Amino acid sequence: MxxxxxxxxxxxxxAGRSDETLDTAAATPAQLYQExxxxxxFTLSRDQLKVAVNxxxxxxxxxxATGDAVVFIPPVAGG
Amino acid sequence: MxxxxxxxxxxxxxAGRSDETLDTAAATPAQLYQExxxxxxFTLSRDQLKVAVNxxxxxxxxxxATGDAVVFIPPVAGG
Amino acid sequence: MQFRFTESPIDVGSARRExxxxxxxxxxxxxxxxxxLNDGQEVTRLEYEAFQELAVKEGDRIxxxxxxxxxxxxxxxxxxxxSLGLGDxxxxxxxxxxHRGEAFDACRFIIDEVKHRVxxxxxxxxxxxxxxWVNCERCAAAPQHSHALHTHHEHQPHDHHTPEHLATTNPx
Amino acid sequence: MQFRFTESPIDVGSARRExxxxxxxxxxxxxxxxxxLNDGQEVTRLEYEAFQELAVKEGDRIxxxxxxxxxxxxxxxxxxxxSLGLGDxxxxxxxxxxHRGEAFDACRFIIDEVKHRVxxxxxxxxxxxxxxWVNCERCAAAPQHSHALHTHHEHQPHDHHTPEHLATTNPx
Numbered sequence: 001m002x003x004x005x006x007x008x009x010x011x012x013x014x015a016g017r018s019d020e021t022l023d024t025a026a027a028t029p030a031q032l033y034q035e036x037x038x039x040x041x042f043t044l045s046r047d048q049l050k051v052a053v054n055x056x057x058x059x060x061x062x063x064x065a066t067g068d069a070v071v072f073i074p075p076v077a078g079g
Numbered sequence: 080m081x082x083x084x085x086x087x088x089x090x091x092x093x094a095g096r097s098d099e100t101l102d103t104a105a106a107t108p109a110q111l112y113q114e115x116x117x118x119x120x121f122t123l124s125r126d127q128l129k130v131a132v133n134x135x136x137x138x139x140x141x142x143x144a145t146g147d148a149v150v151f152i153p154p155v156a157g158g
Numbered sequence: 159m160q161f162r163f164t165e166s167p168i169d170v171g172s173a174r175r176e177x178x179x180x181x182x183x184x185x186x187x188x189x190x191x192x193x194x195l196n197d198g199q200e201v202t203r204l205e206y207e208a209f210q211e212l213a214v215k216e217g218d219r220i221x222x223x224x225x226x227x228x229x230x231x232x233x234x235x236x237x238x239x240x241s242l243g244l245g246d247x248x249x250x251x252x253x254x255x256x257h258r259g260e261a262f263d264a265c266r267f268i269i270d271e272v273k274h275r276v277x278x279x280x281x282x283x284x285x286x287x288x289x290x291w292v293n294c295e296r297c298a299a300a301p302q303h304s305h306a307l308h309t310h311h312e313h314q315p316h317d318h319h320t321p322e323h324l325a326t327t328n329p330x
Numbered sequence: 331m332q333f334r335f336t337e338s339p340i341d342v343g344s345a346r347r348e349x350x351x352x353x354x355x356x357x358x359x360x361x362x363x364x365x366x367l368n369d370g371q372e373v374t375r376l377e378y379e380a381f382q383e384l385a386v387k388e389g390d391r392i393x394x395x396x397x398x399x400x401x402x403x404x405x406x407x408x409x410x411x412x413s414l415g416l417g418d419x420x421x422x423x424x425x426x427x428x429h430r431g432e433a434f435d436a437c438r439f440i441i442d443e444v445k446h447r448v449x450x451x452x453x454x455x456x457x458x459x460x461x462x463w464v465n466c467e468r469c470a471a472a473p474q475h476s477h478a479l480h481t482h483h484e485h486q487p488h489d490h491h492t493p494e495h496l497a498t499t500n501p502x
């Protein structure tokens with residue numbers, strides 16, 4: 001399954017990229033995060049993040065479909 | 080005793096003047112207001128007003144001295 | 159002077175610059191605008207007048223009090239006097255502080271106290287040709303009901319101005 | 331759109347004009363300024379970035395929510411992204427309403443929610459050469475203490491975004 005991932009802020013720096021298109025067997029955002037955290041050594045634990053799929057906040061257990069765009073959201077700090 | 084009186088807002092309109100210098104026997108702002116209310120028919124009762132003497136808020140029973148400047152202060156409406 | 163009057167339109171850009179400091183992370187401002195309806199009456203214009211000598215002292219006391227109550231950096235209030243049309247700005251309050259909560263609290267405190275305590279009056283002119291001094295006309299219409307009407311007014315006796323104030327300001 | 335991003339300085343004059351209406355008697359604005367000190371560290375500049383596609387939706391939901399909760403006339407929030415220096419304005423919120431109380435409440439509600447919910451991040455650069463993503467670096471330094479550190483963060487799970495949101499926005 002092909003997914004599009006975008007990275008922001010600390011996670012962009014730790015991944016060394018802003019986005020990528022990935023072939024993965026991860027069925028949910030939770031599984032995808034586990035896979036990517038292993039690859040990039042993300043220091044933020046999953047309970048510190050939110051996740052968005054196709055530009056809307058999502059559940060970690062939502063089933064992913066090919067073509068979905070996934071964004072992990074570190075603690076925000078606007079204003 | 081000579082006092083200087085200034086009038087504002089509704090009281091200016093009812094007195095028909097902005098200020099005047101008055102010879103009076105009134106010993107306190109309370110007595111002065113009674114005298115002027117009789118002369119000009121002020122519609123505001125004394126408990127709706129504050130009074131200032133020499134540009135500071137004052138007690139109604141403060142003794143007045145010649146040359147004092149007295150201002151009666153109708154309900155305010157700034158902003 | 160942290161409280162001022164102006165007879166021309168309030169220059170917000172220049173007033174705001176007086177509050178800027180690199181240690182401030184938040185800025186809150188309030189503007190009072192002349193609106194077209196008050197108490198169900200269609201307003202066409204307003205006239206503001208003030209007992210300026212006392213008003214600037216009382217306004218300064220309010221801002222000084224706000225700076226003592228809230229950990230803010232700067233605060234300023236400018237009130238316009240004269241004839242104002244619909245949409246015109248009658249009053250501006252600005253506050254800067256390290257954190258935003260205090261700026262909100264202080265700004266609200268200042269405008270509440272200014273409306274309550276500072277000797278400024280406004281006369282509304284209505285579309286039907288009538289006019290009236292706000293907070294005064296109903297007193298005038300029915301002075302015998304003044305106590306009942308008082309709940310509708312912002313004018314209340316104050317403990318702030320007991321005679322100890324006079325001790326320092328009265329040369330007598 | 332009641333929530334917008336800009337890469338250039340926020341034009342307050344033009345934003346404020348969008349809120350003007352003759353039925354509004356009060357206007358409250360908040361500005362967030364880059365200050366020289368945060369958590370005891372001397373800041374020299376900031377970089378803001380946002381997940382804009384989601385951020386504008388979430389920002390719009392906040393302003394819409396404010397208009398539902400408070401009887402206000404208009405509200406708008408503009409957030410800057412990119413590199414900012416000391417004293418620069420990072421965010422602006424403006425609210426107009428008939429009476430001032432609601433404008434204060436709504437303005438504060440909007441900035442609180444924006445800081446809490448909208449996917450925007452800032453990296454602080456310090457005089458000593460260090461830099462860090464605000465609310466992230468301490469998590470990163472000691473992820474095993476993340477629960478204890480959470481009390482220090484503004485980032486909390488939200489009930490706002492349960493899957494019913496997705497039903498309308500996800501074409502799947």
